Amino acid sequence: MSLITIETIEAKQTELGALIQKFKEQSQVKVIKIEGRTIELRPGECYAGAKLDEHGNHLHDVIVLAARSEESYTFDGAQQWAKAAGGDAPSPEECALIKANCPGLITRWTWTNKTHEENASYAWCFTSNGTAGRPKSAEGGALAVRRS
Template sequence: MSKAQFLAENLREGETYAGLLLGKDGAPDIHLILLAGVAMDVSWDAAKKFAEAAGGELPTRREQALLFANLKEEFEPRWYWSDEQHASDPSYAWGQYFYDGFQFYGHRSDEGRARAVRRLILQ
């Protein structure tokens, strides 16, 4: 199947193909798709609700790195929430700056931006 055919069959209006993310530790590979829309000035909990309402999820930290590498121009040069909480303190969650790719963690009540993704799992 050609890339054009794949995109025609799998992308919905307003979506952008981000690329292939290789699975780790036996996890399947996925095609990552960036959904349309952005939430601004939202807490982590509100960002997760935004992504769900958009039909997707917040991206993982690995997925954010792929988005930065392949679709940086689709983001304002600000920070965006990931779906990952900090391992040692669940009152914090990870985010990423889209002007330099730096990942950090902030308090879940902090206000940031959010974009949603959906995943096509390769069998």
């Protein structure tokens, strides 16, 4: 059995204090107030921004959920994953907000929630260059958002 010293105890106490502080920080709900609106972010969520209509009127705020997946999904699989995570897949416009305001969350092409207008076997995905149509059977990334 090794000897326990005050230095060993103090080192463990410092380590424990740092863990407690990290836990407290990740458990706090962040609050954003914008023009009379209050947006609460749960731990791990990212505020992507406000979706506006063609006249600049506020429609809703877009929040990326904390759930992350490194797996690849077909279009239908991405929609199901987003629902299982507690949200919805983002629209193409919401993906643009996410790319602009939540750096690092879109690192590969990612499915949106929108089927291609002219070909139902295709859907819109978001790439580093914007939106593109892909066959729904292709496998890409998935995100989950909530709207408030």
